Amino acid sequence: MERKRAGIPESVKKLYSTDATVIDSGKIYIPEKVYFPVTEDEVVSIIRSAYRKKVPLYFRGGGTGMTGGCIVSKPKAWVISSEKLIKIIDLNLTDEYVDVESGVIPDELNSYLNQYNYFYPPAPASSGFSTIGGNISENSNGLNVFKYGTTGDWVREIRFITGTGEKMKLGGKFRKSVAGYSLKDLIIGSEGTLGFIYSAKLSIMKIPEAVSGFMIFFDSSLEGIRFVKYILEIGLKPSIFEYIDNYSIKSVINYTNFEVPQNTKSAVILKFEGLITEVKYIEIFIKEFLSNFELCGHLNTSSSDGFKEIMEFRKAISPALFSIERGKVNEDLVIPISLLEDYFKFIKTLERKYKMKIAVFGHIGFGNLHTNIMFDPGKKDQVKTIQMLLDELFMFVIDNGGSISGEHGIGITKKAYLKKEVGNVTYNIFKDIKKIFDPRGIINPGKMF
Ligand SMILES: Cc1cc2nc3c(=O)[nH]c(=O)nc-3n(C[C@H](O)[C@H](O)[C@H](O)COP(=O)(O)OP(=O)(O)OC[C@H]3O[C@@H](n4cnc5c(N)ncnc54)[C@H](O)[C@@H]3O)c2cc1C
Structure with missing residues (x-):
């Protein structure tokens, strides 16, 4: 038998109509039904029923998606939640x-x-x-x-x-x-x-035998990038390889009790994991070659708990950025490593043109950078110009062989740019594939395409 939460109040159903997307995502509908199946056959039966009746269907996990994948954008829709599929x-x-x-x-x-x-x-x-x-x-x-x-x-x-x-x-x-x-x-x-x-x-x-973690502080953003490129050139494979810019560092300091060396303008976090001998060797090697860079200081730890403290800094960035502005649009762009310096210069140009701060941090080893446009939601002119800024940013990334999403996906927020990134032929094949799996177009209608 299909299970639905019979008679659940509209206020509860409403919780199943959105996700963690922060920008204005158009009209949102309260779903007509929310299902909580507990077996595969129950899911089959709900989908078959929706297929017969041509009901729009939305699937939902934790609802933490950031591109509107769970936003119910059609009336009289059903939501299938995986909340009870936890075996x-x-x-x-x-x-x-x-x-x-x-x-x-x-x-x-x-x-x-x-x-x-x-x-x-x-x-x-x-x-x-x-x-x-x-x-x-x-x-x-x-x-x-x-x-x-x-x-x-x-x-x-x-x-x-x-x-x-x-x-x-x-x-x-x-x-x-x-x-x-x-x-x-x-x-x-x-x-x-x-x-x-x-x-x-x-x-x-x-679970790896040993860890070694570093947080390295640089006196300029470019010196941080030079270090990143060096790590990549010599072929080291840290598990965590993160870059943090000046805005992110300053906001964490303002928001928490963390302290960093004076004049720090950028930082890189590295974590190595593996056999004890392997990790020890890499640790000694890194400490030696740090002398080739203009550093403000560095931290090193060989304990998992010590590394957790370093990660507290990294994890504090997202909430701490709200100390710069009350609003933030977080994009997860990917830029080829060879163009990192050009990307950072371009960001500065956008900041000057649109008079907004843009904080950049993230998975630098893959050039996957969280690019956060900071704005004041109370300033109507800023809210209006964000889309223009995003348009320039996305086109810069696409034109330079990067990607509009390395993490959060396309959803409804970036679908206008998907065709531009992948090209017409690929885009049309995407649509044909969708028709094979979902011939009546009932699943997540309006998302991605
Ligand atoms: C604080 C925070 C931190 C985050 N950090 C990261 C991060 O480090 N890395 C990262 O990649 N993302 C991150 N995200 C984004 C988000 O958490 C991920 O995209 C995550 O994978 C979404 O999982 P979910 O279960 O919440 O999916 P949902 O938001 O419920 O759904 C996301 C999409 O998946 C579909 N879906 C869900 N379950 C199913 C299913 N069983 N079958 C078919 N389709 C399904 C939905 O229809 C929707 O389109 C973060 C988000 C938040 C709010």
Whole structure:
């Protein structure tokens, strides 16, 4: 039997109509029904019923998406929540995978795996309240993306239900296969537009033996970038490789008790993980080559707890930026490493032109930089000009071979730019694929395309 929360009040249903997207996302509707299935067959039955009646369908995990993927943009829609799909179905330590339902929360999965000295690495910063289904749909990544990659790199199999209610098993428990088109990879990052993820088999790995963490403070933004390029040139593979700009540093200092050396204008955080001997060697090596850079100082720790303190600084950035302005639009752009200096110069040009501050921090190893446009929501002229600023920013990234999203996806907020990034032919193939999985166009209508 299909389960719905019978007679749930409109005020509760309203909670299932939005997500964590902060910009004005157009008309939002309270869903007609919200379903909380507990089996795969229940999901099938709800989707088949929606297919027959041509009802708009929205899938929802933790609702932490930042591009409007869970925003109910059509009237009389149904929402399927994975809130009750929280079983850990199987754990296989020999083949190193865990099989989970899509509503499992990554932190809870990791607490479970830690008992066996294992972990699932690609948990995003929202790992305490997002879900595996949402993480797969957005192909999310955590701060350790440079070494461990994105969610997709850890997905072996997906059990999936299409827009007509067909069950599919994509991939398998194996570690390697080249049998046919990899449809599993099509579902990863498809932002809930092709069907519902019921469960997934995910690769897991042993918790590394040793860690070494650094936070290095530079006297200019360019010196920080020079250091980043050096790390990449010599081929080191830190798990965490983060860049923090001057605005972000100053706002964390204003907002918390952290102190940084005087004259710091940028900082880089590095974390190395692996065997004790390997990590020790890298630590000595880094300490030696730091003398080649204009530093204001550095911190180093070999303990996980010590590194947690460094990460407290990094995690404080997002909330601390509100001490600069009350409003913030956080874009997750990707820029080729060879163009980092040009990107930072371009940001300064935009700041001067639009008279707004732009704070930049993030996963520098991949050139995936959170670019935060700070604005005053009370100033109507600023609110109006943000879209013009974003337009220039996105076009700079696209024209220079970067990407409009390295983390949060397209959703409704960036769909105008998707065609520009991928080109007409690819864009039309995307639309054809959507029709195969969702012939009546009922799933997440209006998202991504
Ligand atoms: C404070 C904060 C920190 C964040 N940090 C990061 C970060 O470090 N890295 C990062 O990549 N992102 C981050 N995000 C963005 C967000 O957490 C991720 O996109 C996350 O993967 C969304 O998961 P969710 O379960 O909340 O998905 P939801 O927001 O519920 O849904 C996201 C999309 O997935 C679809 N979906 C959800 N479940 C399913 C399912 N079972 N089957 C099919 N489709 C489904 C939805 O329809 C929607 O389109 C952050 C967000 C917040 C608010």
